[in-house]
Amino acid sequence: MIEYYDISGCYILRPWAMEIWELLKEFFDAEIKKLKLKPYYFPLFVTENVLQKEKDHIEGFAPEVAWVTKSGKSDLEAPIAIRPTSETVMYPYFSKWIRSHRDLPLKCNQWCNVVRWEFSNPTPFIRSREFLWQEGHTVFATKEEADEEVLQILELYRRIYEEFLAVPVSKGRKSEMEKFAGGLYTTSVEAFIPNTGRGIQGATSHCLGQNFAKMFDITFENEKGERSMVWQNSWAYTTRSIGVMIMTHGDDKGLVLPPKVAPIQVIVIPVPFKDADTTAIKGACESAVYTLNEAGIRADLDARENYSPGWKYSQWEMKGVPLRIEIGPKDLANKQVRIVRRDNGTKVDIPSTDLVEQVRVLLDGIQANLLETAKAKRDACIVSISTWDEFIAALNDKKLILAPWCDEEEVEKDVKARTKGELGAAKTLCTPFDQPDLPSGTVCFASGKPAQKWSFWGRSY
C-alpha cells in the first residue's frame, strides 16, 4: 500500500492504497455534488501575514507550519507557508466574491494535500506530515442553514466509515477544549481501536459561526438592503481513514478489505493438475473474470505461471482480497467453482451458472459481517463508569469510557493532568448525540459536581 520515503513522516501511496482512496472519493464527491458543492483548487502557498491573520486560529499550530524561504540560491524576500489547511487561503476571496444574498450560499470543496510538520511519532496513514484530504468550506446567510449542513456532512462521514470502510463510529460534539479553536462548535465521527484501546477521530464537521466572517470581513447585503455577516462551515476527512480501516479489520494473515473499497473484490486462480487440460482451466477462469467484470464486480485473474496456487492464495489473502475463486479440473468437470471468503475462511462450491448472483451475495455478506464484527468488538470495549477509580481502572483496561461529566473545561484539563503518562493522557473524544438516560443527581466522575451529559473519554491517536 505504501513505500517508506527518505523524509520522515512522508510516504508513497501505491496503487493498493490510492485505489481505495479513489473509491472513497468517488462516493463522497458524488454525494456532495448532490448538495451543490462546487469543485475549486486554491494555491498551495499562503503568505505569512495572511496566515497570521487570526492569532487564536493559528497560535497553537505555528510549530507545524512548513515554510518556503528560498528559490534556488536566493532568499525569498518574505517566507511563504505551505497550506496546513485553507481557511486563510480561501476566505479573503470569499470576502471579495460575496456581496449580496444572491451570492449565497457559496459551496466550495477541494481535494488536495496539506502539510503539517508534526513531531509526534509518524505513522503511515494515521499521522503523516503530508496527507490527502477533501476540505469543504461553505458560506450561508443564516445559522439554520449552516447547522443543517454540518449534520448532513457528518452523516456522509458516518456512511464513509460504516457503509464503505465497515468501521463503526460514534457521532458527537467535541468539547470546547477539543473543538477547532477558530469555530463555534465541532462535530465529529469517532472510531475506536480495541487492540490499542485508543479512540481516533475519523472526520470532523465544524460550524464556524461568524468568527471567520468577522476576521475576513465576509458580509452580504440581505433582501432588506442591510449588511450582515455570513455563517460558515468547514469539514474534512483524510487518508487517515484508510489507516483506521486497516487496523480495524486486519488479522494475522494481513489486510482484510471490505468489498466496497477493495480494488480487487474477487481474484480468480487456476488450479492446474499434472495431466489436466490447463488451457480449458485457464479459459474457464478468464470467462469467470469476464462475466464478473461485466456485472460490475472488480474481478481479476492471477494466471502467473511462476507461482504455485498455494503461494498465490497467501499473497492475495495478505492483500485482503475479499473473495478467491479456485478453478481446477474437478470444478471444471462439475461446471462449478470453489469460492473462499477472506473474512471467515469458509469455502463453498457454486455452479458456474450462479456465479454473479452468488458472488454478489457473498460480497454483501462480507461487508455486513465486517461491520457487525467490528461493532461487537468496539461495543465490548465500552464501559460506563461513575467514579474516578472506575475511570482509572477502565483506562488501564484499554476501554472506551462513557462517563457522566459536569462539562467544565477546568475538569477536562484536570483529568488530562491526572492521567499524564507515557501512554498519553485521557481526553474527551466526543459527547455522543445519542445520550443515554442521565438520572437526576448523577455526579461528574472527576469533579463530583452535577453531571450535565455523558461523554466518551479515553486515550487517543
Ligand SMILES: O=C1CCCN[C@@H]1CCCn1cnc2cc(F)c(F)cc2c1=O
Ligand atoms: O478541520 C477542518 C476541516 C477542513 C478545514 N480546516 C478545519 C480546521 C483545521 C484546524 N487546524 C488543524 N491543524 C492546523 C495546523 C496548522 F499548522 C495550522 F496553521 C492550522 C491548523 C488548523 O487550523
Ligand SMILES: [Mg+2]
Ligand atoms: Mg494536528
